[in-house]
Amino acid sequence: MQGDTGLPASPAEWSGWWAPYTDDIYREALAALRPGQTILDIGAGDLRFARRAVALGCRVIAVEMQMSVVQSGIGRGPLPDGLSVIIADARDWPFPSGLDAAVLLMQYCTDYALYVRKLRAVGCPLLVTNARWRLGVEAIPLAPAAPYRADRIGWFACVRCGHTGFTPGDPALITEEVAEHVTNVEGCPACM
Numbered sequence: 081m082q083g084d085t086g087l088p089a090s091p092a093e094w095s096g097w098w099a100p101y102t103d104d105i106y107r108e109a110l111a112a113l114r115p116g117q118t119i120l121d122i123g124a125g126d127l128r129f130a131r132r133a134v135a136l137g138c139r140v141i142a143v144e145m146q147m148s149v150v151q152s153g154i155g156r157g158p159l160p161d162g163l164s165v166i167i168a169d170a171r172d173w174p175f176p177s178g179l180d181a182a183v184l185l186m187q188y189c190t191d192y193a194l195y196v197r198k199l200r201a202v203g204c205p206l207l208v209t210n211a212r213w214r215l216g217v218e219a220i221p222l223a224p225a226a227p228y229r230a231d232r233i234g235w236f237a238c239v240r241c242g243h244t245g246f247t248p249g250d251p252a253l254i255t256e257e258v259a260e261h262v263t264n265v266e267g268c269p270a271c272m
């Protein structure tokens with residue numbers, strides 16, 4: 081849907097408009113990958129990240145729903161060996177097994193929880209994304225995280241639903257270390 085200006089009306093809609101990230105973001109994501117891995121790139125845009133991951137030595141399955149965006153990427157050079165492109169809606173397309181990691185560079189993704197469910201169902205161990213904090217890139221282990229605890233003061237980030245927050249408590253207990261640490265949790269107040 082578009083606003084009166086003809087432009088997307090919300091950040092979530094902007095994420096459906098392909099726009100490239102900076103090299104810094106791509107470098108951060110590549111740093112979480114290793115040569116020889118099989119990667120699922122969800123919402124791959126014009127394949128510029130996927131091409132970089134292949135150059136690193138990964139085999140990449142790139143899923144993108146906008147044919148025109150993929151075509152513009154293909155127009156920039158032949159697809160390298162090791163890059164498979166799927167034109168599909170990643171919400172419906174069945175994820176393959178045998179993945180070493182998934183990459184979700186989609187800052188305003190509204191389907192984080194769905195993708196985590198689908199990746200866990202096929203045994204994918206790692207999600208590299210900027211969708212949870214909407215800032216830099218993080219590598220999230222998809223193994224079950226510690227259950228959320230309401231009595232644990234500090235930052236938390238939910239692996240299951242992507243919600244992030246700060247559990248309040250006695251200010252005297254909020255040390256610098258507490259303020260800087262983020263705990264990956266499962267079953268936070270937003271997803272219970």
Ligand SMILES: C[S@@+](CC[C@H](N)C(=O)[O-])C[C@H]1O[C@@H](n2cnc3c(N)ncnc32)[C@H](O)[C@@H]1O
Binds near residue numbers: 101129144145184185
């Ligand atoms: C912000 S762009 C980022 C593109 C790419 N990940 C990059 O970093 O260069 C997000 C892309 O995700 C695609 N996308 C969004 N939802 C999708 C879905 N459900 N299935 C497939 N692609 C999707 C959009 O079409 C858009 O090209």
